[in-house]
Amino acid sequence: MVAPGPQANSSSSHTGAPGAPLITGPATGLAGRQRTERPVIEFQNVWKTYQSAEPVYALRGVSIKIYAGEYLSIIGPSGSGKSTFMHILGCLDTPTSGRYLLAGSDVSKMDEEALAEVRNRRIGFVFQQFHLLPSLSAWRNVELPLLYAGVGRQERRARAMSALEQVGLANRSSHHPNQLSGGQQQRVAVARALVTEPDVVLADEPTGNLDSHASADVLSMFADMHKAGRTVVLITHENDVAAAAERIMRFRDGKFVDAEETAA
Amino acid sequence: MSFFETVRSGLEAIATHRMRSGLTVLGILIGIAAVILTVGLGEGATASVNSAINSLGTNLLIVTPGSSSTGLVRGGAGSADTLTYANAQDLANKKDCPDIAGVAPQVSAFATLVAGSQNWTTTVYGSTTQWLSVRGRSIAEGSWFTPSQMSHAGNVVVLGQTTAQELGLTFNPIGQTVNIDNVPFTVIGVLNSSGSSSSAQNQDDLAVVPLTTAEEVTGSTTVSTIYLQAKSQSTLDAADQEATNLLLQLHGITNPTEADFTITSESSLVSTATSVDRTLTVLLGGIAAISLLVGGIGVMNIMLVSVTERVREIGLRKALGATPGVIRRQFLIEASTLGLAGGLAGAALGIIGAEVIPHFISNKISISGFATVGAVIVAVAIGIIFGVYPASRAARLAPIEALRSE
Numbered sequence: 173m174v175a176p177g178p179q180a181n182s183s184s185s186h187t188g189a190p191g192a193p194l195i196t197g198p199a200t201g202l203a204g205r206q207r208t209e210r211p212v213i214e215f216q217n218v219w220k221t222y223q224s225a226e227p228v229y230a231l232r233g234v235s236i237k238i239y240a241g242e243y244l245s246i247i248g249p250s251g252s253g254k255s256t257f258m259h260i261l262g263c264l265d266t267p268t269s270g271r272y273l274l275a276g277s278d279v280s281k282m283d284e285e286a287l288a289e290v291r292n293r294r295i296g297f298v299f300q301q302f303h304l305l306p307s308l309s310a311w312r313n314v315e316l317p318l319l320y321a322g323v324g325r326q327e328r329r330a331r332a333m334s335a336l337e338q339v340g341l342a343n344r345s346s347h348h349p350n351q352l353s354g355g356q357q358q359r360v361a362v363a364r365a366l367v368t369e370p371d372v373v374l375a376d377e378p379t380g381n382l383d384s385h386a387s388a389d390v391l392s393m394f395a396d397m398h399k400a401g402r403t404v405v406l407i408t409h410e411n412d413v414a415a416a417a418e419r420i421m422r423f424r425d426g427k428f429v430d431a432e433e434t435a436a
Numbered sequence: 437m438s439f440f441e442t443v444r445s446g447l448e449a450i451a452t453h454r455m456r457s458g459l460t461v462l463g464i465l466i467g468i469a470a471v472i473l474t475v476g477l478g479e480g481a482t483a484s485v486n487s488a489i490n491s492l493g494t495n496l497l498i499v500t501p502g503s504s505s506t507g508l509v510r511g512g513a514g515s516a517d518t519l520t521y522a523n524a525q526d527l528a529n530k531k532d533c534p535d536i537a538g539v540a541p542q543v544s545a546f547a548t549l550v551a552g553s554q555n556w557t558t559t560v561y562g563s564t565t566q567w568l569s570v571r572g573r574s575i576a577e578g579s580w581f582t583p584s585q586m587s588h589a590g591n592v593v594v595l596g597q598t599t600a601q602e603l604g605l606t607f608n609p610i611g612q613t614v615n616i617d618n619v620p621f622t623v624i625g626v627l628n629s630s631g632s633s634s635s636a637q638n639q640d641d642l643a644v645v646p647l648t649t650a651e652e653v654t655g656s657t658t659v660s661t662i663y664l665q666a667k668s669q670s671t672l673d674a675a676d677q678e679a680t681n682l683l684l685q686l687h688g689i690t691n692p693t694e695a696d697f698t699i700t701s702e703s704s705l706v707s708t709a710t711s712v713d714r715t716l717t718v719l720l721g722g723i724a725a726i727s728l729l730v731g732g733i734g735v736m737n738i739m740l741v742s743v744t745e746r747v748r749e750i751g752l753r754k755a756l757g758a759t760p761g762v763i764r765r766q767f768l769i770e771a772s773t774l775g776l777a778g779g780l781a782g783a784a785l786g787i788i789g790a791e792v793i794p795h796f797i798s799n800k801i802s803i804s805g806f807a808t809v810g811a812v813i814v815a816v817a818i819g820i821i822f823g824v825y826p827a828s829r830a831a832r833l834a835p836i837e838a839l840r841s842e
Contacts (some may be wrong), residue, residue: 264755264836285759292757303752303839307452319441320757364756 210276211237212371212403213261218270218280220256220426230256231267232426238405240371243398245406245414248423255376257423258407262295262374263287275371292320296365300377302357304349304364311336311345314364321368335363339393355386362393366402373397375406379413391416442762446769453742457774460738464778464818465785467728468811472786473793474724475807478717480800485709494572495537495669497676499527499662499683502696517658518696521647523686524564524662532682535675538665540570543650543658549643550615551603558599560616560643562650570665578610578625581646585624589648593621597629598641614643619653621645664699672701731778732818739771739826743833750830751838760831767827768820775819779812786811 213236220231230253238244248254259265260272263279266287272280279290296317297303304313314332323331336342339359349357358378365373375394379387394404395416406417414420422429450457501518524541527533543562548555561567568580581592593614600609605623612623630639651657666675676699683697684690743750750763786808790801 259836262755264839265834285761288754288757288759291755297755299839303748303755305749305752307448316753317756320753320759320762322438 211273212240212275213238213405214271214273215261216271216273218260218267218272220253220260220265221268229426231260233270234427236421236428238372238403240403241398241401243394243404243406243416243418244421245408245417245419246421246423247408247411247414249409252423253426254407254423256426258374258376261372261405262297263290288320292317293368294371296368296370296373298358298361298365298373298375298378300380302349302354302361302381304357304360306349309346309348310341310352310360310363313349313360314367317364317368331367332363335367336360338366339363353386354382355389358382358386358390359393362390366397372403372405375404377408378406379408379410387413439765442765443769445766446773449742449746449766449770450773456738456741457777460735460774461778461781463731463734464728464775464815465731465782467724467731468779468782468815469785469789470724470727471721471811471814472783472803472808473789473801474717474720476786476790476801476803477720477799478713479804479807480794480802481713481716482710483802484800485713495666495672496570496702497664497666497672497679498700498702499664499679500698500700501658501660502698517656518687519659519662520657521651521659522657523683524659526686527662527664527679527682528566533675533678535667535671535678536664537667538566538570538663540564540567540663540665541647541659542567542661542663543647543654543656544660545650545654547617547643549599549603551605551612554602554604556599556602558596558602558641558643560593560645560650562645562647564647567644567663570663573630574628575625576628578623580625586646586648589646589652591619591621591649592624592646594625594627594644595623596627596640596642598638599643600626602641616643616645617653676701728814728818732822735771735774735819736822736826738774739767739823740829742770743767743826743830746830747833747838750833751835751840754833754835755839763833764827764831767830768823771823771827772816772819775816775823776812778819779815782815783808783812 215234215236218231218234219229222228222230232253234257246254246257256265260267263274263282266282267280270280271278274290274294279287282290291297304310305316308316311329311332314335315328318328318331333342333345336345339362341356341359341363344352344356344360349360352360358381362378365375373394378390378394382390391413394406398404398418404417406414408414499519519541521541524539527536528539540563544559546557547560548557549560565581565583565586568574575594576597578594580594581590584590585592593616595603595605595609595614600606600623603614605612605614605626609623609626613620614623615621627640627642627644647659664675664679666672679699680692680695684692684695687696689695753763754760787803790803794801
């Protein structure tokens with residue numbers, strides 16, 4: 173489950189980066205829940221600054237804890253910095269200051285090689301544009317993360333097929349992406365995210381390019397994942413999509429503004 | 437990711453872009469084929485020069501009579517009868533000429549040969565037993581004349597391949613009788629082909645009889661040429677000097693500028709031919725190397741296009757856990773595979789060209805296995821060298837930038 177590591181419950185800890193005020197992050201909205209385990213994801217006062225003529229503050233001291241098995245949606249308008257947050261959460265980018273603990277280990281100071289391994293083992297991505305490789309069939313797309321994990325050919329094939337079965341596309345395993353509908357392509361992408369059994373499934377506007385029927389389809393898959401005990405983080409700008417999650421965090425101007433919990 | 441999987445990924449990427457990959461391979465192919473053919477052309481020319489040398493004999497000095505002076509009238513070169521068999525025997529004396537390994541005096545005349553119903557006119561040479569080794573020839577069938585046949589002026593003849601054919605003596609010619617100007621001679625041997633067709637004179641259309649026999653028939657003791665063979669390439673000049681000194685002394689001439697004979701060295705002609713040859717090979721090789729370089733730049737260009745075009749793919753692969761090293765290896769394998777394919781296809785084209793082209797030009801092209809394997813290795817190296825920069829660019833791409841690009 174979650175690896176032991178330094179306990180860092182205080183969300184006010186910081187690394188004292190220049191320009192970073194010593195503010196406390198917003199409450200993470202866990203009222204009423206008894207959590208005994210450590211969070212799978214913990215941001216401690218994370219800042220992300222882009223240097224240009226005038227420095228752009230994309231993240232302004234983000235602190236959040238996400239626990240194993242949570243279904244969290246992050247909602248915010250475009251330009252709010254939620255994409256930057258998602259990139260750092262997915263280890264595609266590193267923070268300018270602050271700490272990011274993923275399953276207990278500090279990924280904010282990792283080098284490229286180590287980040288690649290973290291992305292491979294711990295995170296499953298679902299993108300708005302699906303990002304399937306057009307030259308590969310469905311199951312070959314699904315097996316890609318296992319290829320980089322060094323899993324043998326036989327096992328890759330078996331696990332890819334079983335992941336496709338979970339998303340109901342076992343009979344389309346040898347189809348190429350251009351032979352599949354948008355909804356089916358996104359389901360292949362979901363299978364690819366699941367195939368490594370990651371700590372976190374990270375979905376960035378997963379319904380953004382889908383019609384309402386296919387959207388509902390994909391959202392129900394996330395709900396199933398959540399029921400199965402997987403941690404899901406869904407990023408969207410649509411309220412009704414966000415409402416599918418058990419916890420909703422609002423993002424604005426580079427940080428979380430409040431927290432609420434739904435009954436789902 | 438295992439090496440095998442990386443190779444598979446690289447090959448799939450090449451197969452996905454067949455047209456582009458094919459054009460890249462074509463660039464390398466032309467360069468490699470050009471290099472192989474150029475080297476082959478150079479080696480072929482060297483080989484034919486060498487065979488021309490060998491057809492004359494190696495380390496050869498040729499003594500010819502100088503111009504005759506009768507009063508104030510100066511005859512043409514070779515018109516004097518100043519060289520004799522006795523001169524040749526003196527030149528063979530090891531005490532006076534230690535650097536001369538072999539001496540072959542020679543007389544020649546046109547004569548008509550008749551064998552049965554066939555007749556053929558050719559050059560008949562009279563020479564000594566050493567002619568065979570000095571001229572670098574060998575016997576295909578039968579034997580060369582013995583010292584005994586030489587001293588007894590036996591009526592024996594050794595025929596060249598062409599002469600034997602023209603006289604209808606291709607099957608079992610030994611022991612047959614050939615009439616030379618109505619004098620019967622017994623065929624005792626047939627020479628091997630000289631292997632050279634580049635000389636103006638066909639070295640296979642001739643007949644050789646003992647010099648003593650020729651003297652009896654013609655009643656003359658002068659010879660037209662004396663071939664001298666030096667012991668080695670390095671003693672050629674010494675042999676030249678010894679022969680000059682001895683002949684001047686024998687002919688009673690004190691002023692070397694009044695010599696009644698001329699000694700020419702075959703090697704002087706050969707070195708000129710070889711250096712012209714080498715210049716040509718270097719020139720053509722340079723052009724071929726430039727075309728190979730252009731092919732290499734083609735590989736780099738295509739790989740850079742490929743990186744730019746596949747930015748999203750690279751970003752996705754990185755997001756899914758491909759390390760920069762894996763991405764770099766994949767692109768390097770793609771580049772070196774293009775190089776290998778171009779090299780192999782170029783080598784094949786070169787080998788085919790070496791068979792076909794000589795039918796249209798007179799030059800011989802000899803392909804060496806060493807040059808061919810070397811060219812293929814160079815092609816792979818070009819793929820790798822020109823693939824390094826595109827591959828490292830792909831490896832350095834930030835995954836978010838790559839995924840963002842539309």
